[in-house]
Amino acid sequence: MITATPVSAEPTPHPEAKAVTNQLGMWTFLATEILFFGGLFVVYTLFRLTYPEIFRQGGQSMDFWLGTVNTAVLLTSSLFMALADRAVRANQRALLTRCLALTALLGLVFLGIKAYEYHGKFAEHLVPGPGFRGPPGSGPRLQIFYFLYFAMTGLHALHMLGGLAAVGWLWRLNAQGRLNSGRTEPVVIVGLYWHFVDCIWVFLYPLFYLAGR
Amino acid sequence: MNTGSPLATLATLLLTQASTSAARIDHAALGLLAASAVLVAVLAGLNLYFVVRYRRGSAVPRPPSALASWKIETLWIVATTIGFLGFFAWGARIYLDVERPPAGADEIAVIGRQWMWDIRQPNGRREFNELHVPVHTDIRLLLTSEDVIHSFFVPAFRLKQDVVPGKQVSLWFNATAEGAFPFYCSEFCGSKHANMIGVVVAESPERYARWLAQGDSAPERLARGGVLYQRYGCSGCHTQPSAVHAPALAGIYGRQIPVTGGGFVRVDDAYLRDCILTPGKVAPAGYPLIMPAFQGVVPEGDLIELIAYIRELDAGDRVDPNPRTSR
């Protein structure tokens, strides 16, 4: 059945084959993430079809401009991530440093704006639970909207934190001189993740910030 | 009832059949049991035979099989599929009958709460963990829960329905035998789940009527619904003529009505329930949203009676709504 032919004592896989393996791993992980966030989107759809009025009411309390600016911030961060990917393949390490810094900076700006929004919701007693005070005329059901808002944007923000940690790791690798055109994989992998988290937000934006308009 | 059939007799030996559904469900189960027994016997027999005959070292010939493998594979894929689809159809047919309540059944309200069953007869007689029903009469239970999910399970009727908080569901049966049949809570509901049990007392219609009359003489359910309709102030706005612009409820049940934001909704138990507890979710078109929410104000027991009352208001030209949607 098996012929044991001595190919080489220590088979070293081709670097390109290893790259495909790594990317396949990352895409499998992203499929997992699609189900994770996607389940929430399904739940959102269900409730929006069931109680359309709470999404009108709730959507009106969202800060349209903060949401729009945040979307632009995140899209720009994705651009710099893509540029970082290009820079490392072209072996431009100084450019890579700048791109990574801008990506992380924009990620932090996004989280800052998000925190400001959360703070506003806390101050207005719009957090679901016993302390919830909806606008006049709204019923207890409005809490479902805010529950979904906090669950979905909160999970997204957690993913952003993970992404920032990953970018920090890239920064360190780069500072140690371990990223170059011969070793681009870490940038590609982190980039896939960063862009994916960006895509999630692209959907959260119309679902929450444009719901009441 | 199928008491004549030998299969049914066999099932009776195991467990009393006390409802019209019980025998049909037992038939399906016995059909499955028979098919399973044959399959297990054949497979176990073949395995044992092969293990003995083809044991290592036995000198039987082992020529390669002449029959193409794909023929056999196709054969048993087709055979199992057809067999399984048959059982699917059998079970689904009975299920649809069991789940769809017949028209004109007597209605008894059942409220589950940790850890007791609170039951209200049509005439308002209230009992706990006991359910009196007349035999040979269609009975529809209106079930709801005040806290967690319970499940109302009568083994002798072969019937079960989860009782879910926040919605009203129904379960119908027609008892065929007199006697006392235990019922259980069969969805885990906390510490005393195992104590949430009771007895269905099925008796002749005459004895049932006598029993019903003995109780505290609460008014009929509809009359009580009418009292509640006044007490919660519904009549102030919803009985025409009224100074307030509110939809008239007489004859509204079962109709398709236009709602704000476009579209139509059929007025059924679930919709009325929504409108009482949280008005404005899907409000009738053309009326200002001035009604207060009754969430937490009307207890479940009153709610069932209120809805029953509204349902019967001016039943003259009413269309019977599809009862399936309200299960």
Place this chain on the structure above:
Amino acid sequence: MKPAPSDSGSPPLALVFSSLLGLLALSAASSFLPPAPWKTAAGLAIAAAKTLLIALFFMRLKYRRGLIPIFAVAGLFWLGILGTLLMSDYLTRGRL
């Protein structure tokens, strides 16, 4: 499966980025129109278009062959199963 050796024929990232910003502006602008049922659908369609741009050019899915695109779509397919069968319950039983 192998990454294409070169993606020199690809549009410059700046073009992709400005399309993304353009779509965002379109989405934001549409919200100033009077309420209409199609606006939700339009918002989601724009979001899908943005996602497609990001996936194809930023995530370089356009230059991948073989398994990776399949893996990328598999998650969406399974999500469709969840959504379809879940809705099959809710859409045939009336309201919650």
Place this chain on the structure above:
Amino acid sequence: MKATAEPPAGDAPAPDYLSSGYSLRSWLCTLDHKRIGLLYLVSITFFFMIGAAAAAAMRVALLSPKGDLIVSDVYNRLFTLHGVLMIWFFLIPAVPNVLGNFLLPLMIGARDVAFPRLNLASWYIFMTGAALALYAILAGGVDTGWTFYTPYSSTYSNGHVMAMAAGVFIAGFSSIATGLNFIVTIHRLRAPGLTWFRLPLFVWSLYSTSIILVLATPVLALTLFLMVLERGFGVGIFDPKIGGDPLLFQHLFWFYSHPAVYVMILPGMGVVSELVACFARKPIYGYRVMAFAILAIAALGFLVWGHHMFVSSQSIYAGVVFSLLSFLVSVPSAIKVLNWTATLHRGSIRLDAPMLYALGFMGLFTVGGLTGLFLATMAVDVHLHGTYFVVAHFHYVMVGGMVMAYMGGMHYWWPKISGRMYHEWSARIAALLIFLGFNLTFFPQFILGYLGMPRRYYAYPEEFHALNVLSTAGASILGLGYLLPLIYLSWSLCRGPRAPANPWGATGLEWQTPSPPPTGNFATTPIVTEGPYAYRPEEP
């Protein structure tokens, strides 16, 4: 049968993986898939014993119908503990993470899995989840049942639901990491010549299992996250008080948990295929159909979750669809049973202990599968749902199926794992004890269920007494059956005779390398020239 000889005397033999280091660090920081498999083995055996102790306590309590041996709150915590530990900390990791981790690279001729660091991380994630679950148990326990149904879990239960759910949530990521690793490994690291249709069925089953793990587990994570958030906020989308729907929790939960049942049984089917082929010395009958059946079960398994909700007040029309799909998923399962039987035909059969387990699996899984049809038949499920019939059915599939296969696999690959042989007759006796004890424990529960005894009852009406006593009697035999292997396998570890590379004369790459295998698995990369199961029954 062609066993590759030990490396020629001239070469310095590579040290085997067990003797490549003895320090604690060499185990806890290892990247070797074989050592990680053993880390899992030790952990899940520990959780199995706790779960089994809880089961034993429950069986003892049920000796009395009045519930006077164990009070209700303790009993409720026991069955929750039993369910959570057995499902997430034993059954799901058992075959994939122990046998799969150990064997997958060996079977495909690879030096390790694709991501060895992720593999080790997966064990640490698993242990973190387990630590949280154990904390929840020790701090006072959880009484929701392993299904965590809302609103009981989110509002009414006063147990440590959040810690327990967090433990399961975290353990889920370990499953995802393992599944991801296996999928990429099977795609990328197969030996030259090892095409898809030359893969052993065990590898096929691991592949299908991994797909389920990767695509279903995130939905469990999401569901538990929402439930815990609801417990934290005090309201949520499963809460009927604000218009939420408790049934939505059940939908999301079973979207994971029904496919998870296939995570528990598919690898067992893979193991049994290996055992039957080896001990009947015949190629698996209908190999391709078997491979497709495994894939079909994994795919269709995602479409049937609603059969857990026939009486939950979900739409009856959705129920009909789910019932139909449930019957369809049983077709490939039936095909597998029939093909194993056909494999025995004209074989050359030896009843070594692994084969006894495999035959036991075939019988018990058949009963478990057929009783599953009772539950897929909607009208019959209306009566049987939530009764002991479900408990019996589930245990026939999980214990009668999965655990039997796991035990069979452990015995079959024990020489490869430990490098030692076990005592054959002790193993045969244990297999028979487990088979008998199992049937005595769980068959009466089918009858109990049909008579109407609901599950999760610490006290029950008098008429169920006799059958419960019978069940407890069976459980004591079953317990003894599980203790025996612990004893003789431990003995074998120290005193057993050395195992040759291929004690069963089996085909398969894992038998082409010494027992126990060297750290890098193969001295040279094997090249595969034939399909699996190249057995010939005519040869003795």
